Amino acid sequence: MGILGKMVFIGFGALSLALALVIGFSWGLSVQSFQGSDVLKDVPLIDGHNDLAWNLYLRHGNNLSAFHFDQDLRDDPIMGTAVCDACRTDLPRLAKGKIGGQFWSAYVGCDSQYKDAIQLTLRQIDVIKRLINKYPDNLEFVTEAGKIESVWKTGKIASMIGVEGGHLFDSSLGVLRLYYELGVRYITLTHTCNTPWADASTVNEGSVYNLTDFGKTIVHEMNRLGMMIDLSHVSHNVMRDVLVTTKAPVIFSHSSSFSVCDHYRNVPDDVLYMVKENRGIVMVNFYNNFVNCNETREASIEDVVEHINYIKNLIGPDHIGIGGDYDGVNDMPKGLEDVSTYPNLFNRLYNNRENETEWSREDLEKLAGRNLIRVFGAVEEVRDSLSEVPPSDRVISGMELYMAQKKEGLKPGACQTATEWKQVDMTKL
Secondary structure (H helix, E strand, O other): OOHHHHHHHHHHHHHHHHHHHHHHHHHHHHHHHOOHHHHHHOOOEEEEEEOHHHHHHHHHOOOHHHOOOOOOOOOOOOOOOOOOOOOOOOHHHHHHOOEEEEEEEEOOOHHHOOOOHHHHHHHHHHHHHHHHHHOOOOEEEOOOHHHHHHHHOOOOEEEEEEEEOHHHHOOOHHHHHHHHHOOEEEEEOOOOOOEOOEOEHHHOOOOOOOEOHHHHHHHHHHHHHOOEEEOOOEOHHHHHHHHHHOOOOOEEOOOOEOOOOOOOOOEOHHHHHHHHHHOOEEEEOOOHHHHOOOOOOOOEHHHHHHHHHHHHHHHOHHHEEEOOOEOOOOOOOEOOOOOOOHHHHHHHHHOOOOOOOOOOHHHHHHHHHHHHHHHHHHHHHHHHHOOOOOOOOOOOOHHHHHHHHHHOOOOOOOOOOOHHHHHOOHHHO
């Protein structure tokens, strides 16, 4: 080879080496620059529970003309952080938080049970629908699992409704069915009060009803409808009873791990194993008192990470989601103060510390929304498999209602005229 040939060969080799170094360096930068929150560009982040509608009721009387959802409300005189420590949601912060799907909670307090719960619940469903319709460029109403991702890809938040508390359909299967027709896609079986057919978490290890036979009928009817069963707020025994009764996967829309923080709103290990077998999902709550049982220190994002990692280590990445409970509680952890902070959590999980579980990109996508979409779709599949099953004609007995109302210190039947009350001979009680 001549001198010129050698020079060309050496020059080409040097250029190849330089190019390889540049490509390798660039590849290294791209790997290093990935953050956990980057998955939220590829999959919708779906939160299982937000109580904004309750704050609209308390602070605006559901008057949307006075509520400016498209503005940053942190300094708002009615919904700002200085005057409302439970107000943490607006469209600018949702956009910053990269929310792609949200279950808006239709909630009414337990003091409405046996009284005007249904009317008040309908008002909450109505205000959620009106809010969605008022901001069509930002929100879109969704009632099917398959529509969540397609709506998110248009730049909108897929907006769904959950009813928080079995007291809100007043033990009526007919009302339950009508809620489904209105677009409700999950019902939390209890709130902080027992219903006549299921115990709330407030019984702790005790029991009043557990899950009654009528409660099992409700579970089966929700399976038939395609209504997701939410076990947040129920007692541990009711969790177990429902999981051996249901034909469809269940959700916990906003609960955490009992082993990490032994509050009875959280899920014990044996139930977590049942959730895995059921192919359901636990959407981890952020509320300080549910994630941090150490009252000597302030809750932080690290507490939420501990709960998520614990559940992942116990039952795998296929059964975890996010259920922040924003606008429903007064105290949120440092680092997760409002709906703009979800990316912090995904970044922290990906940047795992020594001896912490590792999160792959696929795992983070499941946590963000893929698990919830899978569960929602599986519930619809069970519904379709039961399409030949007729609606249940069953009505709760007057005696069950009588005993439940008596336990609540009410005058049983004082506000009821339904025929089931005619079965109860008040003179013999």
